[in-house]
Amino acid sequence: MKKIKIGVLGGYRGTSMINYCKRADNAEVVAICDKAPEALEAQRQNAQGLDITYYDNFEDFIHHDMDAVVLANYANEHAPFAIRAMKEGKHVFSEVLPVQTMKEAVELIETIEQTGMVYAYGENYCYMPATYEMKKLYEQNKIGELEYAECEYIHNCEPIWHSITYGERDHWRNNLYSTFYCTHSLGPIIHSTGLRPVSVTGFEGTKVQRDRNGGAKSGAFGIEMVTLENGAIVKSIHGGLYRNSIWYTAYGSKGRMECAREDANAGHVSRIYVNADPGEGHYGHGTLETYEPKHGMEDRAEGFGHGGSDFYSMYHFVERLRGNESADTIDIYEALDMFLPGMFAYRSILDGGIPKAIPNLRDKAEREKWRNDTACTDPKVAGDQLLPTCSLGTPDIPEATYERMKEKWDAECQKEEGNYRAMAFKQGSKASK
Numbered sequence: 001m002k003k004i005k006i007g008v009l010g011g012y013r014g015t016s017m018i019n020y021c022k023r024a025d026n027a028e029v030v031a032i033c034d035k036a037p038e039a040l041e042a043q044r045q046n047a048q049g050l051d052i053t054y055y056d057n058f059e060d061f062i063h064h065d066m067d068a069v070v071l072a073n074y075a076n077e078h079a080p081f082a083i084r085a086m087k088e089g090k091h092v093f094s095e096v097l098p099v100q101t102m103k104e105a106v107e108l109i110e111t112i113e114q115t116g117m118v119y120a121y122g123e124n125y126c127y128m129p130a131t132y133e134m135k136k137l138y139e140q141n142k143i144g145e146l147e148y149a150e151c152e153y154i155h156n157c158e159p160i161w162h163s164i165t166y167g168e169r170d171h172w173r174n175n176l177y178s179t180f181y182c183t184h185s186l187g188p189i190i191h192s193t194g195l196r197p198v199s200v201t202g203f204e205g206t207k208v209q210r211d212r213n214g215g216a217k218s219g220a221f222g223i224e225m226v227t228l229e230n231g232a233i234v235k236s237i238h239g240g241l242y243r244n245s246i247w248y249t250a251y252g253s254k255g256r257m258e259c260a261r262e263d264a265n266a267g268h269v270s271r272i273y274v275n276a277d278p279g280e281g282h283y284g285h286g287t288l289e290t291y292e293p294k295h296g297m298e299d300r301a302e303g304f305g306h307g308g309s310d311f312y313s314m315y316h317f318v319e320r321l322r323g324n325e326s327a328d329t330i331d332i333y334e335a336l337d338m339f340l341p342g343m344f345a346y347r348s349i350l351d352g353g354i355p356k357a358i359p360n361l362r363d364k365a366e367r368e369k370w371r372n373d374t375a376c377t378d379p380k381v382a383g384d385q386l387l388p389t390c391s392l393g394t395p396d397i398p399e400a401t402y403e404r405m406k407e408k409w410d411a412e413c414q415k416e417e418g419n420y421r422a423m424a425f426k427q428g429s430k431a432s433k
């Protein structure tokens with residue numbers, strides 16, 4: 001079998017994709033790039049015996065002979081690297097999130113259209129056992145037409161904040177806004193139903209002490225109340241409430257499907273409940289079914305993170321490159337359907353909670369309005385359109401907070417147990433955010 005040659009940018013989360021290639025029969029990793037010497041060294045250990053070239057800078061890396069690149073670099077910097085890679089003739093698998101400004105969104109779409117390269121958005125939560133089953137069931141019309149859905153990605157990162165921000169004041173995790181990291185929650189609903197979001201109202205948690213303790217400048221959590229093109233409403237919540245939760249429910253015109261709540265101790269996202277009638281107007285004629293759905297490649301996905309979804313998102317990307325028509329990848333239009341509700345929810349929050357229309361960049365005329373829109377919370381990119389990181393204003397966090405985080409991180413680096421980076425190399429990423 002011809003193996004797709006893959007290069008990976010980013011040596012933390014990128015470990016998951018490197019490990020995919022190590023085990024796969026359809027892909028091989030040929031180059032790894034990270035500017036952090038310790039990340040490269042750890043990857044050398046991880047990939048002993050393999051023929052891999054290591055780079056400490058993207059400009060040299062991108063000229064390596066390879067078919068595709070995985071972008072597992074900073075979450076707010078994917079678009080410029082995706083654009084550079086496609087202009088060099090490389091296909092792209094992008095980690096979350098796809099872009100950080102509307103300007104980047106327009107440029108990225110146009111680059112994909114012009115180059116014809118494959119772009120796959122790595123929203124792995126769409127490939128978890130229950131969420132993937134929800135897609136299959138929706139396509140089979142099991143619950144009828146979507147009327148309402150809820151989705152949650154709650155991750156209390158306070159205990160690991162030092163090991164995912166390293167005491168860097170301007171790490172993207174410290175500078176993001178509350179509704180930025182929205183695709184782990186919204187993504188599976190969009191991917192299951194194929195419905196486009198048309199408007200959004202945003203809310204954010206303003207009890208922020210736990211966030212400020214570690215140096216994060218955003219609201220505590222974000223909520224998007226999204227209206228889809230058919231009139232269905234979705235409530236999406238994500239961020240740092242105290243107890244973790246990954247949960248999805250969807251109500252249709254003849255039933256409901258949802259995964260198990262974590263505290264039910266019933267299999268979590270590996271278990272689904274389907275309570276649907278045979279047809280609309282046949283209330284109560286259905287039966288409640290509950291089971292642990294299977295993808296069919298469990299042996300190959302064994303040990304991969306996020307319920308095995310880390311395996312499937314890469315598998316489908318590689319199969320797409322090998323010409324497999326049934327490969328299920330997430331293209332840029334769908335990626336933006338997952339992300340723009342978060343971007344525009346924040347504009348709604350900053351505007352006192354009024355609804356915002358969500359642009360449809362499939363429409364070329366619509367792109368003109370956004371071509372120069374650089375509004376975001378990243379000072380390097382926003383120019384004179386810089387947004388505050390929180391509706392309360394950008395907080396002034398004392399330097400001592402970051403020094404404390406750095407000390408904790410340095411101490412953790414001395415021991416392997418409990419070290420995010422060490423665990424990431426073993427498991428292909430521990431943190432989800």
Ligand SMILES: NC(=O)c1ccc[n+]([C@@H]2O[C@H](COP(=O)([O-])OP(=O)(O)OC[C@H]3O[C@@H](n4cnc5c(N)ncnc54)[C@H](O)[C@@H]3O)[C@@H](O)[C@H]2O)c1
Nearest residue numbers: 010011012013034035036039072073074075095096431432
């Ligand atoms: N899908 C998931 O479940 C999941 C889980 C964890 C992280 N992520 C995503 O993975 C990405 C990376 O997150 P992370 O946890 O690895 O932490 P991170 O963002 O701190 O690490 C990024 C790595 O990329 C390297 N890097 C950044 N810019 C570079 C450049 N220009 N040249 C060379 N190296 C560069 C850094 O040195 C660092 O090692 C983010 O986009 C994040 O959203 C996704």
